[in-house]
Amino acid sequence: MPPVRLHTDAELARDALAAPLLARAVRLARWAEPGRPVASGGALPESELSAAAELLGLAGDEDGPLYAAQAWQLAVDTGLVEIEESEEPTPGEASSSRPGGESGGDGDPDPADGEASAVGDFSAVATSGAELRLIAEGGPRDILDIWLDGFETVLADAAAPDLNDIADQIGEDGELDLDALDWNPEEEAEFLDGVLGNLYLLTALDEEAAAAPVPLPALAASMIVPEDMDEPTDDILEEVSEAMVRLDDQFRLLAPTGLIDYQPVDEALIEEVDGEGRIQEPETAQEFEDEDVSRYGMVRLTPLGVYAVRARMVEAGIDAPAVGDLADKGAGILLEALPGHPEPAAQAEAEQWLARRTPEGAARELLAAARGDDEDAPLRRLTCQQTLSLAGVEAEPALREVLDDRHLGGLARVWLAERGVADVPEPSEEMVFWLTVDTLAAQLATEGDSAELRDLVRGLVDQSGSFFDSAWRVDHPATADVLEAMGRLHPDKEAAKEARKAAFKARSRA
Secondary structure, X not given: OOOEOOOOHHHHXXXXXXXXXXXXXXXXXXXXXOOEEEOOOOOOXXXXXXXXXXXOOOOOOOOXXXXXXXXXXXXXXXXXXXXXXXXXXXXOXXXXXXXXXXXXXXXXXXXXXXXOOOOOEEEEEEEEOHHHHHHHHOOHHHHHHHHXXXXXXXXXXXXXXXXXXXXXXXXXXXXXXXXXXXXXXXXXXXXXXXXXXXXXXXXXXXXXXXXXXXXXXXXXXXXXXXXXXXXXXXXXXXXXXXXXXXXXXXXXXHHHHOXXXXXXXXXXXXXXXXXXXXXXXXXXXXXXXXXXXXXXXXXXXXXXXXXXXXXXXXXXXOOOOEOOOXXXXXXXXXXXXXXXXXXXXXXXXXXXXXXXXXXXXXHHHHHHHHOOOOOOHHHHHXXXXXXXXXXXXXXXXXXXXXXXXXXXXXXXXXXXXXXXXXXXXXXXXXXXXXXXXHHHHHHHHHHOOOHHHHHHHHHHHHHOOOHHHHHOOOOOOOHHHHHHHHHXXXXXXXXXHHHHHHHHHHHHHO
């Protein structure tokens, strides 16, 4: 994977604590600190659930109890709340439990004392767990570890089938018929991982584009429509529609974790067809152009989401670098890696690498790593030149040391000239041509026959009518290949012919 720029641990920890689901779970864990009677396994009884919803300010929301239950479950799953099972059930007395441990009246015991607070028998007591103390006393990494644990449980829930579907497929023997359910847990988890991976890749490749949310239809299509399919079939479009409905449900569940920013699908667009949800799509191209695409759902990974998806990739053994990973590596490793980075990430990586060293020391290390006549050397030197452009004038002594170096003298003169340094000797014609061939070889390695390289080739030939008469004599391992490429790229037939002749001379000379 291409590298991503991560926010600092402190910034990510603040985002994690501000995420609705974890914030609610922490409040409920503190509420449970004195002790709360619960059912075996930790489920809150209905009266306690109502009290929890009230504590969270969700009493007026019809889904308040559901949100409270989700937050409570997260608190249990992450260790913010611990459940102590009793050998025998504790008989409950009728009362109305309210957050804060107030008595329900009529002499009922205070629920803050850990006694029963609702009708029924409870076989366990919930108290605050050790992880709650880490929230207050631990460092950013401790908070992120707790958040990641919670995210994993929610992600597993998101990949699970709908509870109503499960209930319909439980036989008389109490066993779940997975075949009838038409649900493959591995495939569903892989699909959701793939969707998050696509969002991650978009973020890594283009940070500016990733700042804008992705339309849900485009995201679903990226997982289903084959790359070589010009026009999706009706069956493929139906699959995309089904995937959008599924992703809409999953993203609604994931959004409170802080993983994503999500604008759900407009409920008016969802219809039931043969018992399954479908997205109503515009019937004509004009209707599609006129439609507000945001009604179909919009999603993007948050910085916390980028951190989480990368953490899962690394755990799975995927090479998912982060900017800054190379800061303590040698110059050779840096120069080899940077060409594969998107431009903003490459600059940020180079800046962090330089920040660990003095300008002069960094320049000397980079220049030493840039030498060589191997196939990758031109690209190393171009990357060295780009990295050195970020170094301060304090690097000047290291650049002056290589002015007479065949590999490095040209780029050293360019660096010194760009900074207006005095007393820089003029390069020889041989050095100018060698640097030109070296630069073109490096750009061919990264760009191929690009439009930018075509313009550069044309400009070089136009500036010097006798370019090819001298270029074929250049003592550079890539001379013939560069001239051959110039023959392909130059739009003028006569110039292209001269380039091919020069390439032949270079090969004969070699």
